[in-house]
Amino acid sequence: MTRINSQQQLLETYQQVRPLLNLRLNGQDVASSERTIMVCGGTGCHASESQQLVANFQALIEENGLSDSVQASVTGCFGFCEQGPIVKIYPDDVFYVQVKPEDAHEIFEEHILDNRRVERLLYTDPVLQERVAEQHNIPFYQPQQRIALRHAGLINPEDIREYIAVEGYQALGKVLTEMTPQQVIEEMKRSGLRGRGGAGFSAGKKWEFAQQYDAPEKFIICNADEGDPGAFMDRSIMEGDAHTVIEGMAIAGYAIGANQGYVYIRAEYPLAVQRLRRALDQARELGLLGTDILGSGFDFDIDIRLGAGAFVCGEETALIHSMQGERGEPTTKPPFPAQSGLWGCPTIVNNVETLANVPVIFTRGADWYNSIGTETSKGTKVFALAGQVNNIGLVEVPMGITLRQIIYDIGGGIKGGGEFKAIQTGGPSGGCIPSKFLDVPIDYESLASIGSMMGSGGMIVLSDATCMVKFARYYLEFSVEESCGRCLPCRVGTKRLHEILVNITEGRGTEADLVELKELSEIISDTALCGLGQTAPNPVLSTMKYFWDEYVAHVHDHRCPAGACEKMLNYEIDPEKCIGCTACARVCPVDAISGQVKQLHTIDQVRCIKCGACKAKCKFKAVNIN
């Protein structure tokens, strides 16, 4: 394609490429033989060989000489990862799930050639036990409202023409030709968009701070260092719609007066990096990045910087240090990066999802955007729903929806018919929310008021099989490993918290430990240097607040109510099964097993160190865990 030199030319290009998406956007004329096959290319489906699936479809199209009427292409994550790999056929809106590469043949023969749905690959509603053919009828999608993920499943992320066909880069065109930077910032403030990385600071105000400073150089950084374990929304956006992030960054650049942007992205996301690289090349080729964008005189370009596996680099000051080629340690704020950031210049660090919301605010207007959501939190939020829930995947819902709707209506309830125990939001900085709060409408404030936080959007559903003390220990283990070591409260404090939790889960906890756990948590919250250290004790504080009886059971009764802490379990020998072979007694490292040959053996519970050697050795399955 040739370079686009003005807003007028952009609109002309849009008219030219628009027909590419006719089948997908105007749909329903299923009588015609034209079809578009979209295959999910997100990391989850990619790992399940969806790439091979696309190749198989393309080969079949080629063999049958249907290249003019049928297309097969890869698209961004549909979000319904539990059912992946997913194949969607336009214009029928038919949604096939758990498709294997070898199923391509059947879909092609039946659906494409004979216009008959392949019933066995349709989604089965677990409640009604009925097949559901169309995507919009699947309960998982019904309560969702997709803004940040608006193009996932619709366009091919590797083709800029398809992004332009969904009015891509028109927001940038409008901003550059019709608005002053001040107007852009006012519009952003009016939209009410708040940072989606976790803290929820107003994006418009942040831009305004950076704009106020007069500096020869300013920078826009997109924070794609999604370190929260269990959160993958930023990766999905990068993989499925990188152009929208690029466009958002360019708009931000214009607003604050920056000519250079950087995407700081995790090295663990190779597919996202590859798609982003391609998108940047395409945007440069069309002149949508580079000098004199759309003839406006505005210059802006973007480079990629890879992370190297440090959780703390999601914190903006640490991220900036890392980008400067240093150890990614945070520094105190103020000065905020908006005043003195990368190389001491005013710098805005925005999260991927925040930036993905920007273009649509300008194409549809701030008033439209701020009509969605609650009083204080506008728009939608993407959550990565995972854990013990039936429908694992990415969901985008308007702010103000309840957790119950997310877990039961969208998530399809608890896996394996278990009982809901808690939902963890906000990752290692967040907390666990018990069932009594399931009907709280969620936004930044309400989640904070019940001891958790929005965070970047990880949501882990826990069933009654999870021990909350052990779960808090898991997060502390993470914090200990990821603490950068710069400040003492975090470096030593988290380590100490972890030690106490290990003691409690291994049956050595005392009441004094519970007191110390709480006091120490509060001290760390008050004194750590950066946001990560200050929030590291949250998993402990929230589980102590809502699941205190489990802590007490561990300390007082030396019992794990969920039966998950191995060291608190008792190994016992079943008198019915034991034949007295002495194998267990011989293997026991602490001589805790006694008994004569051919007589019942017993385990001395005081001596037993719960190593499990006897259970592994017994051929008669006579050793039980209680």
Add this chain to the structure above:
Amino acid sequence: MSYTHQGCPGKQLALERYEQLNTYIETLHIVPDNPRRKDTLIQTLHKAQGIFGYLPDEVQHHIAQKYNISHAEVSGVISFYNYFTTTPKGDVQINVCLGTACYVAGADKVMQEFERVLDIKSGEVTPDGSFSIEGLRCVGACSLAPVVTVNEKVYGKVQPEKVPEILEHYLTEVSATGDASNDQD
């Protein structure tokens, strides 16, 4: 980053690798007195680890010289980030995802099984250099939890019982190339 450590680097091979690294560094046009010259350091370390498989002292010195910074600075950066390693990894690199979703689905038991079967701990390499195990923070394929990646391949919904099966697959691969890696040192 598709390179896996194949045992003996050999002098000739080592030279080729340095040349490969130098070619990359030249494209960065590092100006020795530019205060911002370090901004590509992390990319270079990624590249070097991709070429050499790990970042031994000699490579660190080499990079420090190219950037006109001290070895301590390079070493400080390497030790900070989990992604970088100063010891070689196995030919078959096993990474068990320890993200929350995988943890809740029992990833710790999968890890224990790998440790038990290979008789090494997480972070170690088998004495013959064929296998190494490591814990990995979320790869974001939470619907496939617990997830294990072996070299580039992703295995989903791995239960401890599946561990020997996965290892056997790679064991045949290792023994097929075994002759080449036996004559090292």
